[in-house]
Amino acid sequence: MAVLEQILKNGEQPILKVVDLHTSFTTDNGEVQAVNGLSFNLNPGTTLGIVGESGSGKSVTAYSIMRILESNGHVTQGKILFNGEDISKYSEKQMADFRGNKISIIFQDPMTSLNPVYTVGNQIVEAITLHQQVGREEAKAEAIEMLKQVGINDAERRFRQYPHELSGGMRQRVMIAMALVSKPSILIADEPTTALDVTIQAQILELMQELQKKYHMAIIIVTHDLGVIAQMADEIVVMYGGRICERGTAEDIFYNPCHEYTKGLLKSIPNVDNMKEKLIPIEGSPINLLNLPKGCAFCARCSKAMKICLEQVPPELRMPDGHLASCWINVRDNNYIVDEEAAA
Amino acid sequence: MSEANKSEYLVEVKNLKQYFPVRTGFMKTVPLKAVDDVSFAIRPGETLGLVGESGCGKTTVGRTLLHLYKPTGGEIYFEGKQVTEKNIGEFRKDMQMVFQDPYSSLDPRMTVEDIIGEPLDVHKLYSTKEERHQKVIELMNLVGLNAEHATRYVHEFSGGQRQRIGIARALAVNPKFIVCDEAVSALDVSIQAQVINMFEELQEKLGVAYLFIAHDLLVVHHISDRIAVMYLGRMVEMADADELNENPIHPYTLSLLSAVPVPDPKTAKASQRIILEGDVPSPLNMPSGCAFRTRCRYATEQCAKECPALTDRGNGHMVACWNR
Numbered sequence: 001m002a003v004l005e006q007i008l009k010n011g012e013q014p015i016l017k018v019v020d021l022h023t024s025f026t027t028d029n030g031e032v033q034a035v036n037g038l039s040f041n042l043n044p045g046t047t048l049g050i051v052g053e054s055g056s057g058k059s060v061t062a063y064s065i066m067r068i069l070e071s072n073g074h075v076t077q078g079k080i081l082f083n084g085e086d087i088s089k090y091s092e093k094q095m096a097d098f099r100g101n102k103i104s105i106i107f108q109d110p111m112t113s114l115n116p117v118y119t120v121g122n123q124i125v126e127a128i129t130l131h132q133q134v135g136r137e138e139a140k141a142e143a144i145e146m147l148k149q150v151g152i153n154d155a156e157r158r159f160r161q162y163p164h165e166l167s168g169g170m171r172q173r174v175m176i177a178m179a180l181v182s183k184p185s186i187l188i189a190d191e192p193t194t195a196l197d198v199t200i201q202a203q204i205l206e207l208m209q210e211l212q213k214k215y216h217m218a219i220i221i222v223t224h225d226l227g228v229i230a231q232m233a234d235e236i237v238v239m240y241g242g243r244i245c246e247r248g249t250a251e252d253i254f255y256n257p258c259h260e261y262t263k264g265l266l267k268s269i270p271n272v273d274n275m276k277e278k279l280i281p282i283e284g285s286p287i288n289l290l291n292l293p294k295g296c297a298f299c300a301r302c303s304k305a306m307k308i309c310l311e312q313v314p315p316e317l318r319m320p321d322g323h324l325a326s327c328w329i330n331v332r333d334n335n336y337i338v339d340e341e342a343a344a
Numbered sequence: 345m346s347e348a349n350k351s352e353y354l355v356e357v358k359n360l361k362q363y364f365p366v367r368t369g370f371m372k373t374v375p376l377k378a379v380d381d382v383s384f385a386i387r388p389g390e391t392l393g394l395v396g397e398s399g400c401g402k403t404t405v406g407r408t409l410l411h412l413y414k415p416t417g418g419e420i421y422f423e424g425k426q427v428t429e430k431n432i433g434e435f436r437k438d439m440q441m442v443f444q445d446p447y448s449s450l451d452p453r454m455t456v457e458d459i460i461g462e463p464l465d466v467h468k469l470y471s472t473k474e475e476r477h478q479k480v481i482e483l484m485n486l487v488g489l490n491a492e493h494a495t496r497y498v499h500e501f502s503g504g505q506r507q508r509i510g511i512a513r514a515l516a517v518n519p520k521f522i523v524c525d526e527a528v529s530a531l532d533v534s535i536q537a538q539v540i541n542m543f544e545e546l547q548e549k550l551g552v553a554y555l556f557i558a559h560d561l562l563v564v565h566h567i568s569d570r571i572a573v574m575y576l577g578r579m580v581e582m583a584d585a586d587e588l589n590e591n592p593i594h595p596y597t598l599s600l601l602s603a604v605p606v607p608d609p610k611t612a613k614a615s616q617r618i619i620l621e622g623d624v625p626s627p628l629n630m631p632s633g634c635a636f637r638t639r640c641r642y643a644t645e646q647c648a649k650e651c652p653a654l655t656d657r658g659n660g661h662m663v664a665c666w667n668r
Contacts, residue, residue, distance in 0.1 A: 053532035167623045197397035198559065199620045202603035206619055224533060227562070227605030231612040250609040268537030269607055270566035275586065278544075279566070281537030285502045301534075 013084070014041035015185055015218055016065070016103075021078035023057070023064045032289045034060040034073070036242040036297075039316075040235075044185065047212065047219040049233030049250070051226065051265075055286055057242035058222045062188045065220075066105050067095050082186075101131045104179035108191035110171035114163040120147075120174045121159030124181060131182045146177040151207055169200035173207065180211060187212075188220045193228060205232060226269055230254060238262050241287040241297030244316070248323020258325035258335070261298045296328065304329060353385040354423060354553050355409070355439075355521055361417035362401070362408045366628060375416075376627050378404040380577040382418075383654070388520065389547060391554040393568030393585065395561055395600070397624060401577040402557045406523040409555070410439055422521070437467055440514035444526035446506030450498045456509055457494040460484065463516040483512040487542060504535035508542070515546070523555045528563060540567055561604045565589055570660075573597050576627055576635040579654060583661040593663045595640045634666070642667040 023035040035057040042048045052058040063069045065080055067088075080088045087098060107113045115123060124143040128134065134142070140159070147155035150173040163171055172192060179187055189208065193201035205228065212219055221232050229236060229250070236253040238245040238261065245259040257263045264282040271277045284301035293299055299309040306328060314326045317336035330336050360382045363375035379401040386392045394402045408415050411432040420427040422435050440463075443449035450459055460480045463469075470476040481491045487508040498506060507527065514522050524543070528536045540563065546552060558564050564571060565585050572582040573596065581594040592598050599618040606612045620639050625631055631638050637647040646666050654662040 053534065169623055197624075198561065199397065199599060199603045200623070201605070202617055202619055205605070206617070225605065226533065226607040227612065230607050230609045231605045233609075254607070254609050265533060266607070268534050270562045272562070272606055272608060272611070275565050275589070279537040279541055281541060282534035283538070285504065286532060286535070 015044045015083060016042040016220075017079070017081040017084075018061075018065070019079040019081065021061065021064060021080065022076045023060050023069065023073060024076055025070070025073045027072065027290075029290055033292060034242050034289060035064060036292075037313075038078075038237075038239070038242075038244050040237050040244070040247055042186065042218050042220060043235075044218050045212070045216045046234045047221060047232050049229040049236045050220065050222045050239060051224065051229050051236060052239035053224055053286060055241070055289055056239040058224075058239050059190050060242075061239070062105065062190050062220065062222050066099055066103065066188065068099075068105070097131075100127060100179070100184070101182045102184055103186040103188060104182070104184040105188040105190060106172070106175045106179050106192050108194050110168065110175045110195075111163060113175060114171060116163055119160055119162055120166065121161075124159075124174070124178050127178045128181045142181065143177075146181055147174070149180075149211070150174070150177045151203070152177075167200075168196055169203060172196065172204050176204075176207065176211070180215065180217075183215055184217065186218045186220065188222070190222045191224070192221065194223070194225070201228070208232070226265065238265075241292060242289065243297045243313070244326060245298070246323060246325035246327075248319070248321075248325075252319070252321055252323035256319070256321055256323075258319045258323070258330055259298075259327045260302045260304055260329065264301075296326075306332065352387055353421075354388040354390075355555075356385040356421040357405075357409060357418065358383050358421075359418040360405065360408060360415060360420065362404050362413055363416040368628075374628060377577045377630065378627065379408060382574070382577075382579050384572055384579065384582060386521070386553050386555060389551040389553055390570070391547065391556050391568045393564035393571040394555060394557045394574065395559060395564050395571060396574035397559065397600075399576075399624060399627060400574040402574050403525055405574070406441065406525050406555055406557050410441055410523060412441075437517045438520045439523070440517065440519040440521070441523045441525065442507075442510050442514050442527045444529055446503055446510050446530065449510060450506060450513075452498050455495050455497060456484070456489075456501075459498070459509060460512045460516055463513060467517050469517065479516070483516055486515065486546070487512045488538075502535075504531055504538060507531060507539055511539075511542070511546075515550070515552075518550075519552060521553045521555070523557065525557045526559070527556075529558060529560065536563070543567065561601065562607075573600065576624065576630060578635060578651070578664065579662075580636065580664050581662065582654070584659070587659065587661055591661075593657060593661070593668050594636075594665050595642050595668065596636050634664075 019039050021035055021038040025032045025034055038061060050058045064075050075088055079086050121143055125139045128139040128142055144155045144159055147158055152158050152173055193204050223229055233250045236250050237247045240261045245261045257266060267280040268282055282301050287297060295311045296309045296314050299305040309328050314328045316324050316326045317330055319325055320337055360379055362379040363377050365373040366376045367373050382405055396402045407413050427435050457480050460483050461476050464476055464479060484491045489508050528539050556567055568585045571585050571588045573580050575596050581597045592601055599620045602618045622639055625638055633649050633651050634647040637643040644667055652664045652666045654664045657663050
């Protein structure tokens with residue numbers, strides 16, 4: 001019943017639903033809680049941005065969805081629902097069929113994710129024949145068509161080249177071509193432009209938006225760059241220390257942040273309207289995941305931390321404008337609305 | 345800023361050239377023109393931002409300026425005195441450098457006290473051990489490090505703290521000029537702001553001048569008094585920071601600025617980008633004339649024939665372009 005209501009309400013059901021995801025790594029120094037109770041929804045054809053600094057668990061979230069964690073990492077709790085089906089229960093064989101077919105991923109450094117001893121064409125053909133029943137010639141034609149789609153000129157020649165013969169921007173285009181051969185419904189982009197120059201970054205981001213429209217594909221973009229997030233994301237998830245700080249539309253997060261970390265983050269970047277204004281940094285050092293505080297992950301660096309922040313994890317509450325934030329200050333100031341959906 | 349006369353410059357660089365020989369075959373080398381004919385000047389206590397994409401030669405400018413590479417051509421002046429290979433020793437104390445990667449630019453086997461104290465040893469700036477220790481403690485306090493951590497090793501510190509160690513080391517000899525080569529690029533946003541603020545505070549306190557090399561245009565705009573833009577080894581535009589951002593003239597600067605993702609959803613989604621076609625040409629196979637012409641929508645025949653020189657378009661706004 002609730003599902004039906006939601007369909008009526010949103011018009012569409014989220015294509016991906018992550019519910020209470022926990023991921024941890026077993027290390028010599030103990031169990032590292034990299035992701036700690038993360039939930040979000042992704043609607044078809046929209047872009048979700050996951051933003052956070054190093055160690056916030058944003059990449060681990062992406063890898064948990066794709067199940068490509070390092071061997072010492074494991075999802076300990078939570079559901080990952082793709083079209084209502086829990087893919088975290090999939091067998092390794094099911095997952096191999098699913099990965100790259102329904103959801104694809106591209107990485108920060110295209111040089112290390114392409115195989116240097118095979119031509120790029122070869123690698124794209126491999127991706128095609130893995131998921132589709134086509135012959136080699138057909139696959140080759142499709143691969144060349146895909147290279148053209150991602151804006152590579154002279155695709156026939158590039159098809160025969162090795163990764164080292166291409167520039168960084170071109171390699172990332174090849175990665176995108178490879179990721180999209182099976183027309184996945186979701187593309188996960190893990191810091192896709194961090195290694196690229198700003199003019200090349202603009203090319204790649206535009207390409208992603210163009211292809212998104214064409215294939216009606218949902219995108220999860222993981223980045224630390226608030227500029228990239230602002231340009232790309234419809235909705236944003238802000239993470240700190242493996243926990244979610246707040247989530248909502250891009251406008252809600254940028255214009256009405258309700259978590260002290262998000263507020264601090266936005267104040268620590270240069271103000272576009274007044275460049276000479278002094279930056280207000282977040283004091284202190286990044287969090288140590290081996291030694292997470294009992295309460296809010298951000299409390300050690302928060303200038304407004306209260307006693308309760310140190311002791312209890314803040315609940316996720318709906319803000320008056322409709323987005324969700326987890327900060328005790330909202331409870332203190334009574335700045336939330338009671339929301340049955342979130343409570344459920 | 346008033347029109348300055350030459351003598352008030354702290355650092356002056358004239359027609360700096362840095363070519364690296366690249367082997368292309370047996371007994372065959374071609375020069376890679378990493379920096380070609382670059383001139384600029386920095387006043388005491390001023391920050392000049394240097395921006396450009398990877399491979400444009402901005403780091404090489406910084407290193408050649410400090411004679412970490414022997415310049416192929418051009419002149420460097422510090423306080424009016426020419427810096428040459430022979431007398432660079434005299435200037436080492438006044439010109440320092442902070443590197444990008446605080447993980448590889450600090451010796452992992454040395455304690456923080458020894459890292460910061462090393463320049464003091466080199467320049468013999470103390471008479472007793474106690475004095476050296478005191479100086480190190482002062483420097484650590486200056487950059488916001490806990491002085492109790494002087495006996496620790498670098499691996500015990502976070503990225504932001506390591507960068508502070510690197511800065512304390514540069515400041516140890518009381519320099520008048522520091523080259524900051526991507527000094528905040530490796531840091532997380534919230535930590536980046538701490539370090540940027542520290543650079544600004546140190547400038548106010550000590551009057552040190554910076555050559556601030558970075559690729560993040562928002563950060564450079566924030567910290568710099570003036571900004572210079574490089575493309576393939578040449579300087580294409582230089583102006584006051586606000587002037588450059590409000591009124592960019594060179595087509596490369598225009599597309600560079602429009603490519604910057606603005607951290608504001610409404611502006612970012614509404615803004616019209618000038619997307620450059622293609623990639624930066626290889627510096628080994630540079631286009632004739634203006635290096636940017638292969639990607640420039642204003643390019644004409646003249647651009648292929650001759651390389652435009654930097655000319656003053658008023659108020660010190662220097663541009664190297666034939667058509668704009």
